[in-house]
Amino acid sequence: MPAASPSLWRYLPNAISLLRIVLILPISMAIASHQPRLALGLIALAGVSDGLDGFLARRYGWQSRFGGMLDAVADKLLLVACFLLLAKTGALPWWLAFLVLGRDLLIVSGALAWRLLIGPIKPQPSWLSKACTLAQILYLLAVLASAAGWPSILSPSLQTITAVLCVVSGLDYVWRWSWRAGGSRAGNRE
Numbered sequence: 284m285p286a287a288s289p290s291l292w293r294y295l296p297n298a299i300s301l302l303r304i305v306l307i308l309p310i311s312m313a314i315a316s317h318q319p320r321l322a323l324g325l326i327a328l329a330g331v332s333d334g335l336d337g338f339l340a341r342r343y344g345w346q347s348r349f350g351g352m353l354d355a356v357a358d359k360l361l362l363v364a365c366f367l368l369l370a371k372t373g374a375l376p377w378w379l380a381f382l383v384l385g386r387d388l389l390i391v392s393g394a395l396a397w398r399l400l401i402g403p404i405k406p407q408p409s410w411l412s413k414a415c416t417l418a419q420i421l422y423l424l425a426v427l428a429s430a431a432g433w434p435s436i437l438s439p440s441l442q443t444i445t446a447v448l449c450v451v452s453g454l455d456y457v458w459r460w461s462w463r464a465g466g467s468r469a470g471n472r473e
Contacts, residue, residue, distance in 0.1 A: 293345040299336035300350065303329050303357040307364050314368040319430035322365075326424070329361060355408075358416070359387050365423050374426050375442075382446055383419060386453040393460050401464060411455045415448035 306329045313322035336354060340346045363384050370380035397404045422437075422445040429435040 292343070293347075296336040296340040296345055297347070297350045297353055299332050299339070300353045300357045303332045303336075304360060306332075307361050310361065311364050311368055314365060314372065314427075317372065317430075319427045323424070323427050323431060326361075326365070326427070333358065362416070362419050362423065363387055366419070369423070369426055374430050375422075379442065379446055382449045386415070386449045389453050390456055393456060397460060397464070409452070409455055409459065411448065411452040415445075415452040418445040418448045421445075 306325055310322055310325045310329065313319070313325060333354070336350075340350055366375065366380040366383045369375045370377045394404050418441070422441050425435070425437040425441060429437045
């Protein structure tokens, strides 16, 4: 069997990101059917795939703008699906699920508006955004672990931290985009 063309290997990180999107369906089904252990196992697999695609892209210089966007979309779709389904099962409050969804809709609509009104966007997640995503993941895992009957690390403070970071990081995006848009407009007038 002939070896795969080296140029085809560069798409491996994107294929792994697509696999993570495909995993959203069985993860969602596990949550909806009250199988938190299965959901945790599948989320662990999604987490490994997230680390692997990033490692391969950086290690072998296979980064692409499309790959970076696909990776971010896979992460956001997975988190939003999990939050909404866990709210539907009563495992977490609806207001938090809507807060997570609202923040992501704000980011996506802001990025689309930037693209349409100003030009190409360079995704630059802030440390606040990364902290928010980490808090969402930890809270999600704690909710599922608690539902699986494992010792609960779920606390009101973890829920509060997640909510506050959603609001603050969403506002940070709005502020940074507004500031950058002002600079872009000033630069266009010169």
